[in-house]
Amino acid sequence: MISLKINGQSHDVDVPGDMPLLWVLRDVVGLTGTKFGCGIAQCGACTVHIDGKPVRSCVMNVSAVGDRPITTVEAVGETPAGKKVQEAWLDLEVVQCGYCQSGQVMSATALLTRNPRPSDADIDAAMAGNICRCGTYPRIRAAIKKAAEV
Amino acid sequence: MAKKISGPSYGLLEPGDLSVTSRRRFLQGGGAGLLMGFVWLRNGKAWAAGEEPSLKVIGGGDNNGGNTFQGFQPGGFIRIAGDGKITFIIPNTEMGQGIYTGESMLIAEELEVGLDQITVIPAPPNEQLYQQPILKSQATGGSTSIRGAWIPLRQAGAAARTMLVAAAAARWGVPAGECTAERAVVKHGPTGRTLGYGELVDDASKQTVPADIVLKDPKDFKLVGKPAKRIDTPSKVNGSALYGIDVRLPGMKIAAVEVCPVVDGKLKDVDTRPARAVPGVVDVVKLDNAVAVIGDHFWAARQGLAALDINWDNGSKENVSTQRIVEDLKTASEVGKPVMGRTVGDVAAGFRNAAKTVEAVYQLPFLAHATMEPINTTVHVRPDACEIWVGTQAPTAVQKAAADLTGLPVEKVIVNNYMIGGGFGRRLIADSIVQAVNIAKQVSYPVKVIWTREQDIKHDLFRPAYYDHIKAGLGADGMPTVFTDRVTGGSVLGSYLPKGLPEGVLDTDAIEGAAETPYDFPATQVDWVRKDPPIKVNWWRGVGPTHNVFVVESFIDEMAQAAGKDPVEYRRALLGKNPRALAVLNLAAEKAGWGEKLPDRTGRGISLHDSFGSYLAVVLETSVSPAGEVKLRRITAAVDCGININPNSVKAQVEGGFVFGLSAALYNGITLANGQVEQNNFNDYRQIRINEIPPFEVHIVASGENPGGLGESGTVSAAPSLGNAIFAATGVRLRTLPFDREELRQKGSDGSVLSMVAPVGLAVAGLASSDGAKTSSDPARPDLSLSSEMV
Numbered sequence: 001m002i003s004l005k006i007n008g009q010s011h012d013v014d015v016p017g018d019m020p021l022l023w024v025l026r027d028v029v030g031l032t033g034t035k036f037g038c039g040i041a042q043c044g045a046c047t048v049h050i051d052g053k054p055v056r057s058c059v060m061n062v063s064a065v066g067d068r069p070i071t072t073v074e075a076v077g078e079t080p081a082g083k084k085v086q087e088a089w090l091d092l093e094v095v096q097c098g099y100c101q102s103g104q105v106m107s108a109t110a111l112l113t114r115n116p117r118p119s120d121a122d123i124d125a126a127m128a129g130n131i132c133r134c135g136t137y138p139r140i141r142a143a144i145k146k147a148a149e150v
Numbered sequence: 151m152a153k154k155i156s157g158p159s160y161g162l163l164e165p166g167d168l169s170v171t172s173r174r175r176f177l178q179g180g181g182a183g184l185l186m187g188f189v190w191l192r193n194g195k196a197w198a199a200g201e202e203p204s205l206k207v208i209g210g211g212d213n214n215g216g217n218t219f220q221g222f223q224p225g226g227f228i229r230i231a232g233d234g235k236i237t238f239i240i241p242n243t244e245m246g247q248g249i250y251t252g253e254s255m256l257i258a259e260e261l262e263v264g265l266d267q268i269t270v271i272p273a274p275p276n277e278q279l280y281q282q283p284i285l286k287s288q289a290t291g292g293s294t295s296i297r298g299a300w301i302p303l304r305q306a307g308a309a310a311r312t313m314l315v316a317a318a319a320a321r322w323g324v325p326a327g328e329c330t331a332e333r334a335v336v337k338h339g340p341t342g343r344t345l346g347y348g349e350l351v352d353d354a355s356k357q358t359v360p361a362d363i364v365l366k367d368p369k370d371f372k373l374v375g376k377p378a379k380r381i382d383t384p385s386k387v388n389g390s391a392l393y394g395i396d397v398r399l400p401g402m403k404i405a406a407v408e409v410c411p412v413v414d415g416k417l418k419d420v421d422t423r424p425a426r427a428v429p430g431v432v433d434v435v436k437l438d439n440a441v442a443v444i445g446d447h448f449w450a451a452r453q454g455l456a457a458l459d460i461n462w463d464n465g466s467k468e469n470v471s472t473q474r475i476v477e478d479l480k481t482a483s484e485v486g487k488p489v490m491g492r493t494v495g496d497v498a499a500g501f502r503n504a505a506k507t508v509e510a511v512y513q514l515p516f517l518a519h520a521t522m523e524p525i526n527t528t529v530h531v532r533p534d535a536c537e538i539w540v541g542t543q544a545p546t547a548v549q550k551a552a553a554d555l556t557g558l559p560v561e562k563v564i565v566n567n568y569m570i571g572g573g574f575g576r577r578l579i580a581d582s583i584v585q586a587v588n589i590a591k592q593v594s595y596p597v598k599v600i601w602t603r604e605q606d607i608k609h610d611l612f613r614p615a616y617y618d619h620i621k622a623g624l625g626a627d628g629m630p631t632v633f634t635d636r637v638t639g640g641s642v643l644g645s646y647l648p649k650g651l652p653e654g655v656l657d658t659d660a661i662e663g664a665a666e667t668p669y670d671f672p673a674t675q676v677d678w679v680r681k682d683p684p685i686k687v688n689w690w691r692g693v694g695p696t697h698n699v700f701v702v703e704s705f706i707d708e709m710a711q712a713a714g715k716d717p718v719e720y721r722r723a724l725l726g727k728n729p730r731a732l733a734v735l736n737l738a739a740e741k742a743g744w745g746e747k748l749p750d751r752t753g754r755g756i757s758l759h760d761s762f763g764s765y766l767a768v769v770l771e772t773s774v775s776p777a778g779e780v781k782l783r784r785i786t787a788a789v790d791c792g793i794n795i796n797p798n799s800v801k802a803q804v805e806g807g808f809v810f811g812l813s814a815a816l817y818n819g820i821t822l823a824n825g826q827v828e829q830n831n832f833n834d835y836r837q838i839r840i841n842e843i844p845p846f847e848v849h850i851v852a853s854g855e856n857p858g859g860l861g862e863s864g865t866v867s868a869a870p871s872l873g874n875a876i877f878a879a880t881g882v883r884l885r886t887l888p889f890d891r892e893e894l895r896q897k898g899s900d901g902s903v904l905s906m907v908a909p910v911g912l913a914v915a916g917l918a919s920s921d922g923a924k925t926s927s928d929p930a931r932p933d934l935s936l937s938s939e940m941v
Contacts, residue, residue: 016429019449027404027447032396033389035571036448037522038603042832045522073389089387093379093798096806097246098386099522099571105387124841131832133522133572134246135809135864137840139802 002062006031007075017063021055022046024062025072033073033102037131044130047103047110048072054110056129073102081112081147088147096134104130108144117148222351224310224359226279227257227303234348236261236268236334241280241299243272243290243543244382245573246806247861248799251380253299255373255795260307260366262331263347265373265381272567275545275560289544291578291689293762293859296795300857305363312360317353318345368793368854377798382569394541394568395526395600402528402596403432405589406451409440409609410462412825413470413685417441418461425454434458435592442589448600464825470684472615472821476513479617479681483511483638488677489654491637491661495673500632504623508712512620512701513886515819516683517613517690520835523571524606527586530596535562536587537596541570543577551580555587574810575689579611579646607835608827612820613690614640614683618664618701628713629723632673635664635701640682642689653680662694663866664702668731668760669724685822691810692865695761700815700887703757703870707877717756717874718744730790731760733851734767737788741849742769749773752783753878757870763858764791765851768808770871771844774879778895780816780872785846789863792855800860801848807864808846813838815869819888 004011006029013028020039025031025048034057037045041056048057049071076082085108088094095101104127111118111126118126123144132140221231229237238257244250250270258265273280277288283302284294311331318336319326322343329338334347347354368374385391410416422434425443430450435442443454501507528539529552536556542548545565553560570577586599601609616639623631642659644651651657656678658665665676690696710720718739725732735758739745744754752773759766771784787804794800817836821828829835869887877883880898884890 015447016449016453019447023447023449026396027449030398031389032392032398035522036395036524036600038832040603040831040833043522043837073387077388086387090379090383093383093802095380095383095386096248096802097522097570097572098382098391099393101386102389128839128841131522131837131839133520133574133810133813133837135806135812135838135843136802137809137838137843138805138846140840141843 003067004029004062004065004070005067006070007072008069013062015062017061019062020058021048021060021062021065021070022057025057031072031074035099035102037100037103042131043100044103044107045100047106047130049076049106049110052110052113054107073105076106076109079109079113082109084147085109085112085143088143092139092143092146094136094139094143096136100130100132100134101136104132104136104140108140108147111144112147118144222310222314222347222354224313225306226273226276227306228261228310230310230314230347230351230354232348232351234334234346236263236347238268238270239273240270241273241282241288242295243541243545243567243570243573243577245290245541245543245570245577247295247803248380248796249290249295250382251378252296252795252799253303254381255378256299256303257307259371259373260304261311263334265378267334270381273545274567275549275565277546287544288546289578290573291543291575292693293764293861293863295859295861296857297763297859301365304365308363308365309360310354312363313354313357314347314350316357317350321345321350321353374795375793375797378796380798391569393523393571394528394539395523395571395598397528397539397568397598399528399530399539399596402598403444403446403593404448404451405435405442405444405597405599406448406455407440407442407585407589407599407601407605408455408458408460409605410464411608412462412464413467413822415439415465415467415825416463418463420458420460422458424457424459428454428457433593435589437585437588440585442599444589444593444597452602467684468825470825471823472516473823475615475683475822476617479615479638482679482681483617483619483636486638486679486681488636488679489656491656491658491676491678492665493675494671495632497632497634497673497675500673501623503625504631505626506624506712507621508624508705508709509619509621510705510708510883510885512616512618512704514616514618514697514700515821515887516615516685516687517814517818518607518610518820518829518835519572519574519576519688519690520607520610520832520837521570521572521574521576524603525576525582525601526599527583528596528598529583529586529590531556531587531590535564536590537564537566538583538587539566539568540583541568541577542580542583543570543573543575544580547578547580548583551584552587555584556591574691575693576610579688581611603831607820607829607831610820611645611686611688613697614642614687616697618698620701620705622705622709624709624713628715630671630709632675633669633671634675635661635698636677636679637661637664637698638679638681639697640687641680642687642693644680644682645687646689659689659694661698663696663698663759663761667702668728668758668765669706669721670727671724691807692761692862695759695866696811696862696869699757699759699761699866700869700873703759704873704883704885707755707874708883716745721756721758728760730765730851730853730855731758731767734758734765734788734790737849737851738767738769738786741788741847742771742784742786744769751775751879753875753880755871755874755876755878757867757874759863759866761863761866762860763856764789764860764863765858766804766863766867768864768867768871770875772872772875772879774876774894774898776895776899778891778893778898780876780889780891780894782812782842782844782872784844786849787847787864787867788849788851789860790851790853790855791858791860791863792853793857794850794853795857797850800850803860804848804864805846807860807862807866808868809838809843809864811865811868812872815872815887815889817888
């Protein structure tokens with residue numbers, strides 16, 4: 001049995017230690033906001049925060065999380081940066097199909113948490129790991145800048 | 151004589167094809183009040199000629215075909231309950247294009263409700279109620295949704311509002327003309343009395359359907375044409391939106407699947423015991439060409455699959471390779487029998503009278519869709535029914551496929567359609583649903599089948615590869631005397647239609663975007679040599695135009711170069727009969743600063759097309775390093791999509807579609823060797839990323855024309871504008887996609903290459919010798935093996 005602290009709640013899960021956190025969240029805990037995109041940390045759709053830092057949950061063994069707090073897209077709006085990011089995403093109509101946007105929101109929130117006034121280069125560095133096939137990148141960049149001004 | 155292209159097409163919508171709703175189709179329902187069906191007629195002309203469509207009974211019912219709804223349901227699209235709850239049953243699938251919002255705006259505009267007052271649910275499979283009038287099928291694709299819905303959804307809203315207003319007027323005993331409706335409330339002007347829609351559902355149900363539905367004058371639009379917030383956005387930023395892959399059901403298990411890696415190969419045998427030994431594995435299921443391992447969660451299923459040593463029967467396609475496919479396309483182009491697409495004017499005379507000829511070969515690769523949401527389907531096959539949870543672009547095709555596989559009547563196949571994490575044509579095909587049903591038939595519980603990204607890419611149904619030979623004659627003034635294009639490639643329509651497409655019959659998709667360009671050529675001939683590849687092919691975002699407009703728009707620049715003219719000036723001179731195309735061209739050029747000086751090794755490329763009923767010009771500015779590295783600097787688009795429903799979505803679709811096309815232009819091509827797809831995942835089927843995307847402006851041209859489609863237009867523009875920009879920056883013409891940076895380095899590494907400066911044409915003409923274009927004054931280079939005589 002592995003004990004996880006997810007979005008402020010404790011969850012005991014009976015899963016193998018090498019099971020990626022992504023599938024624990026989606027298939028065992030039932031938090032489906034975190035998305036499966038590639039399975040090899042190439043697309044960022046599965047991004048969650050562990051101790052506030054962005055992590056690709058598709059390649060993160062659940063046993064490696066330990067007692068560090070996990071935040072997913074379902075609760076990131078409760079953080080100041082997450083709230084600003086979600087509001088900016090709504091204001092600027094970033095989303096299209098939306099499938100990658102959980103990961104985009106998580107990466108952007110992590111960026112703004114550690115760097116409240118990111119430059120274009122900072123945005124590139126923080127967000128280049130998140131693929132969007134709908135091509136919402138221009139609006140993602142604009143929304144991060146808008147969130148940074150709030 | 152111009153040959154009218156007929157047959158199935160995603161092309162321009164002609165006014166006569168606009169659908170209308172039947173003015174009076176209703177059924178006296180029992181108990182629940184009046185249930186009426188507004189049917190989207192297949193052919194507006196029949197209606198205009200006074201032919202009455204056949205009277206068909208349409209169930210009012212709930213989303214799954216039952217008859218449980220109590221309230222006002224005028225047709226298939228609108229349902230108003232006694233508590234005032236308003237539901238729109240949306241005929242098209244939301245896959246990112248914003249159609250839930252756009253179609254809701256059409257209905258809400260005429261129903262006089264706010265977007266915040268409605269709930270949207272996806273339509274169940276029902277060809278009679280929800281057949282798309284352009285595709286002639288209940289499907290979402292081809293940038294047809296708004297074009298098809300523009301009149302019927304407004305009519306549905308107007309008819310319902312008229313009946314609600316009439317019901318209120320009758321209750322008050324006043325003329326309906328004294329009453330107005332706003333935000334789901336009917337108001338009697340002289341007395342100020344009001345009644346909510348919910349209070350009127352019973353009376354409205356008894357009202358006669360208006361014989362003549364009067365639609366609003368566009369100047370009175372409250373919603374249409376004004377930026378609206380998408381109704382699906384809030385759920386997509388907080389993780390609560392549910393896609394097919396997010397379905398969770400009591401007792402549900404999850405399957406991972408391995409398909410024979412060789413095209414059309416079969417399963418020979420497998421010892422299933424190693425998988426069954428993996429903790430969490432529940433079942434192992436064999437299919438004709440695959441093995442599925444079912445587990446408590448996807449990880450167990452994956453681990454179980456990985457434990458198996460599967461023996462495959464590779465079949466007859468072990469030697470399939472893209473190298474051979476491309477060789478076959480070239481041979482077919484040279485010696486194959488073409489099917490005529492379109493011929494206008496005297497083509498032979500056009501070449502005889504030409505002072506110069508220009509010709510080139512363009513080649514395009516197979517493409518995977520690589521939607522962000524990997525392929526998935528959840529199925530529960532029960533003795534008396536089959537229930538499916540999936541995001542699909544074609545719900546009736548899914549329903550029929552499952553009925554065929556299970557032997558159940560179609561009404562016993564329940565399809566729950568979900569929002570889609572990217573469609574791009576992939577989810578028009580039911581192949582993965584067929585596989586999932588075949589798995590679910592072997593177990594008693596609901597099973598969710600998920601493909602890994604590797605499966606998603608390797609076992610996609612690809613956009614065909616093409617080999618196109620294009621040629622033009624230029625007069626002494628440099629302007630075209632004739633324009634010909636021989637397209638060679640497989641038939642998507644032939645792969646899609648259940649009975650295929652007979653040899654010798656034109657697949658209009660193969661030539662769409664080339665046969666009818668925005669330009670006025672004295673003579674044109676566009677034909678198609680069919681050469682189906684040994685793998686299945688499918689629609690891909692932008693369909694025919696994405697392929698053909700790349701070839702045509704690149705070649706127009708080659709013609710301009712041969713004529714010594716600026717690419718924008720050259721196009722302008724060919725647009726005398728096409729004012730809408732000319733307007734977007736001029737606007738994009740102006741906003742992009744066309745002709746203004748740029749740094750060395752930097753250039754602007756333009757592309758123009760009118761596809762899906764919309765006009766789009768894009769100027770892309772790019773620089774190319776001596777090492778062949780392409781850096782995008784600025785994107786400027788001008789679009790005329792007719793009346794635009796939601797400017798927010800118009801801009802988003804142009805931006806997103808273009809970025810989608812850039813990934814393909816820069817990076818994507820599916821290759822096969824030894825019968826197997828060589829790409830695996832986003833590491834080797836690379837997608838463009840945010841750090842590569844420059845500032846992007848979209849300018850909308852105001853228009854009162856009927857709405858055009860826009861979901862694919864941006865994609866069409868990407869490769870040609872990039873190829874033209876690369877040429878402008880380096881003098882190197884790249885004619886094969888994806889653009890080869892090594893070729894660019896080898897041919898264009900000379901740092902002294904002129905940059906594009908005003909007047910652009912002169913700079914380009916000066917670069918002609920650095921390029922491989924074959925013209926009469928620039929003899930064929932050995933690396934271009936073109937057939938010497940085409941006409």
